Amino acid sequence: MRTLALALSAALLTLAAPAAPGPAPALSAPVAAEPGIPRLTDDRGRVLTLRGWNVEDKTNRGDAALSAITEKHFRDMRARGFNFARLLVFWDDLEPVRGRYSERYLRRIERILDWAERYDVHVLIDAHQDVFGPAFGHRGIPGWATRTDGLSFTPHPDDWFAEYFEPAVQRAFTHLYEDEDLRRAQVRMWQVLAGRYAHHPAVLGYDLINEPMGELRAGEDLPAAARRIERDHLTPLYNRLADAVRSVDRDNWLFVEPTPIVGEGVPTGLGRIEDPKVVYAPHFYNTAMEAGADYDPSAGWIEAYEAAVTAYPKEYRVPVVVGEWGPLNNSLPNMGRFYREALASLNRYSSGWAGYVWCYGGGYCAVDATGAWRTNKEQTAAPYAEAVAGRVVEQGPSRLTYVAGRGGVTELSLPSAAAGWRVTLEGRARLVPSPPGRVAVRAVPGGRVTVTVTRRDG
Numbered sequence: 048m049r050t051l052a053l054a055l056s057a058a059l060l061t062l063a064a065p066a067a068p069g070p071a072p073a074l075s076a077p078v079a080a081e082p083g084i085p086r087l088t089d090d091r092g093r094v095l096t097l098r099g100w101n102v103e104d105k106t107n108r109g110d111a112a113l114s115a116i117t118e119k120h121f122r123d124m125r126a127r128g129f130n131f132a133r134l135l136v137f138w139d140d141l142e143p144v145r146g147r148y149s150e151r152y153l154r155r156i157e158r159i160l161d162w163a164e165r166y167d168v169h170v171l172i173d174a175h176q177d178v179f180g181p182a183f184g185h186r187g188i189p190g191w192a193t194r195t196d197g198l199s200f201t202p203h204p205d206d207w208f209a210e211y212f213e214p215a216v217q218r219a220f221t222h223l224y225e226d227e228d229l230r231r232a233q234v235r236m237w238q239v240l241a242g243r244y245a246h247h248p249a250v251l252g253y254d255l256i257n258e259p260m261g262e263l264r265a266g267e268d269l270p271a272a273a274r275r276i277e278r279d280h281l282t283p284l285y286n287r288l289a290d291a292v293r294s295v296d297r298d299n300w301l302f303v304e305p306t307p308i309v310g311e312g313v314p315t316g317l318g319r320i321e322d323p324k325v326v327y328a329p330h331f332y333n334t335a336m337e338a339g340a341d342y343d344p345s346a347g348w349i350e351a352y353e354a355a356v357t358a359y360p361k362e363y364r365v366p367v368v369v370g371e372w373g374p375l376n377n378s379l380p381n382m383g384r385f386y387r388e389a390l391a392s393l394n395r396y397s398s399g400w401a402g403y404v405w406c407y408g409g410g411y412c413a414v415d416a417t418g419a420w421r422t423n424k425e426q427t428a429a430p431y432a433e434a435v436a437g438r439v440v441e442q443g444p445s446r447l448t449y450v451a452g453r454g455g456v457t458e459l460s461l462p463s464a465a466a467g468w469r470v471t472l473e474g475r476a477r478l479v480p481s482p483p484g485r486v487a488v489r490a491v492p493g494g495r496v497t498v499t500v501t502r503r504d505g
Contacts, residue, residue, distance in 0.1 A: 084357065086439070087326065087366040087398035090298065091455050093434040096442075097169060097251075097368060097399025098427070098460070099131025100124060100413055102159075103406075105177075105186055112140045113155040118162045120405055123418065125166035127428050128462030128484060132168050133254065133370055133401040134159060135175040138236055139189040145232065148239050156244070163249040167482070171302060171401070172240060173254035173370070178210045179219045185210075187257075192229055194222040217262035224261070224280040233284075234291040245296035252300030254328060254370060255288045258307045273308035274316030281305070282318040289322045302328040302368065305359075310334065312351030314358045325365045329356045331372035331393070331400070339376055342385035349392050357396050369393055369400040375411055378422035386426040394444075402427055428462040430500045437490070448497045451476070451490035459486040461500060473497040 087095040104115035116134075124132065140152050156172070163170045176187025183193075183200060185207070200215035210216055223229050237255070244250045261276035263269070285303045292301060301322055305315035310332045317327075333348050360367045372389070374382065393400050402424070406412040413424050420428075432439075432447045436455030441448040449457065451474075461468045461484055470478070470486050474496035481487035490496045 082357075082361075082396065084360045084396055085364055085366050087300070087368065089434060091434075091436070092452070093436050093455055093457070094432075094439050095169075095398060095434055096431050097131035097401070098431055099129040099133070099168070099399070100402045100405035101133045101135065101173075101371060103135040103175075103404055105135070108140060108186075109143075110151065112137075112152055113159065116159055118165075121162045121166040121168050123414075124405055125168055126463065126484065128430075128460040129428075130168055130433050130460060131171070131251075131399055131401055132163060132405070133171045133173050134163075135173050135257075136240070137175055137186045138192075138233075139181050139186060141240070142189055142232075142236055145189070145191045153239075153243055157247070160244060160247050160249045164247070168249065169251040170249045171252050171254055171368075171370070172244065172250065173257055173302075174237070174240075175257040176259075177257075178207060179216050182219070183210060183213075183216055188219070188223060192223065192232055193219050194226065194229075195219055211260045212263070217260070220260055220280075221262045224284060230287060234287060237288050237291045238295050241292045241299070242295035245299065250299055252302050252324075252326065253292060254302040254304065255285055255292075257304065257370075258330065259284075259304060260306055269308055270311070270313045273306040273313060277305055277316035278318060282320070285317075285320045289320055289325075293322065298324075300324045300326050302326045302370065304328050304330070304370065307332070309355055310352065312348070312355045314355045317359060319363055320365075325363075326398075327356075327360045327363075327365050327367050328370045329367070331369045331389070333374070336374040336376070336385075341379035342374075342381040344381065344384060344388070349388055353392050353396065360396075367397040369397050371403040372400060373402045373404075373411060373424070377424060382423050383426075386423045390426060390429075430459060430461050430468070432498075433458045433460050433485070437496075440495070445501060446497065446499050448495065451492050451494050451496055453492040457488040457490070457496075457498070459488070459498065459500065460484065461486060467503050469501045469503050471499045471501075473499075 089095050102116055102120055104113045107114050136156060142148050160170055177185040180187035180189060180193060182190045184202060195215035195218050198214035198218050200213045203209040241253060259281055261280055263272040289301050301324060303320055303325060305317055307330060309315055309329045336342060402413060404411050407414055407416050412421060415421055429444055432442060435449050436457045437449040437452040439449050456479060475494040476488050476490035476496045479487045479489050488498060
């Protein structure tokens, strides 16, 4: 999706609604879990683990918008064990003319959500922007909501992320954050989206804005600028949008992102978002690898990133779901090690992740045109506990131990394996019928249960 590496390098050089629905269930806070970061939960209080991919159509607009996303995307993801999709939607398609919302676009989103429900895939609706929007040749914030004060913009066709550091783009973000009429427009946009899909069974939550950026001040270095933008602009933005969503949807999770500078191992400056169902949703991209370099284990990037992104959720007691990750060139010599170490890191502190991107071809695509895994990306498909009805004691790649709660079924995902899987239970529990590729366990409340999964040929 992105060339963050080249862009950040260039930047561093440059720096020298509908009416509210009826009564809904009360909000519930997430359950606690080690290492001091809460876990995501579903509407039954089960501890969730999300494994999935971004799903997008950045090419088609207007009447053809979202047409590149098909039922096959969800069928294929679910068949390989994935239960999560981050769906990219664009404000410029939803509201191409101020105050006029596209019913066609809303219906197409709903059709996609229906496919996701059919295959039991949780969906995060992501209000996506790249380089602000169509005023700069990309997607996101509509042209009518783009104000530049006549500042300059020079395209960077070989390094599009560098366009975030163009004066006109930076000023457009400032107006979005500060102009009262644009604030109201963004609030109304989210009331339309959340009001429409609040009760759709596939919807898990809303990613309020993708990879937000802002305006740098003279003499300000990039980490300092990022922390200031997150503190002074993004924190109030997210609180405004949280209020907007809660006026129409009392249940679903709100996902909030820092600036992409977190990828440099910079802790966020975000403050508290005043809502009990907030998820911290950073992205996981490495500067050097985005520029085409191989993974360098000695550089310590994964360790620095993990230290940076876990500070905020520990302080504010919110779950973590990484919204995008995965290198463009995944077949270099050290990339097998990168996937192993990256997955181990992500699984230590997050409730889940969405790789970038589920498509059929080259580049960032998860699979090729035949549906075969692209090099090293098969490592993303592994057994995991999708939903645990109880308190998790220990959770690893092949073993889950939990203390069963009252009611509910614990569900595990087992991606396809040629020889199949062997599942063993310890404790007062039994297997119950479940769809193909999954295991369901019902246990006596209060009892300690251990589920172990191994390959039959292992």
